Amino acid sequence: MSAAHTREAPLRVEALTVAFGRDVVQRDLRFTVARGSIFAIMGGSGCGKSTVLKALMGLLRPAKGAVLIEGENYWQATDARRADIGRRFGVLFQSGALWSSMTVAENVALPLQMLSALHPDEIRTLVELKLALVGLSAEGGKMPSELSGGMRKRAAMARALALDPDMLFFDEPSAGLDPVTSARLDDLILELREGLGATIVIVSHELPSLLAICDDGVFLDAESRTAIAHGAPRVLRDSCEVPVVRAFMARAQIAAASGERNADAHC
16 A cells, blocks of 8 residues: 555545435535544434445445545446455444355355455464454354354454455444443454454444444434534534434433443342
């Protein structure tokens, strides 16, 4: 990578609009993701968080604007160049999206088999390493259906790490998990950031997780269909004056307090 590229932000969004035909989901988005940060795309259900994420990671062409990967306009690049850039991405889909007919180890090995020239023995060694990173060393021979929800998320995370990406995209990583499992997954994401130095973009409406791990973020509004606040989730919680954001954060605090009371009641 050139010295010029290393000075560029790993991800910058300029005047981005995502839409399905004439139906605009979000418009005129502008934000920068700092290298090595964990960046939150926040907002209530139905505001278009996952749709925006798809535009960032190359699954949905924007209606307008630019997605710049270390200064390079992803959507103006050739198909071959976009494929090269995409190999630097790791993706955790909301459902995990593991192949149900393949073992956990086979799921993790698949990107290496498709996109590398490594020998099968080298792939096996790397798969063992990735599973160890997420605490699933003993689960490689199991089918996804044999795993708990949290373990499936970790298996999907191991697959996202298979090609040693420098940018990770996580879509609702805590969705459907109980508070204890969600907190463990948060800890794992922090460990991966510290250990790998990856830049991470997370879509979520789970404020307890975002407050615990995110350095910066953007808040998307469903009504105005644009970003109405920027900043770390903790800063937005404590000082944002936008009524919609304040209401969202207040609901999250009430839910978190209720969860703590329920946990205490069952101790």
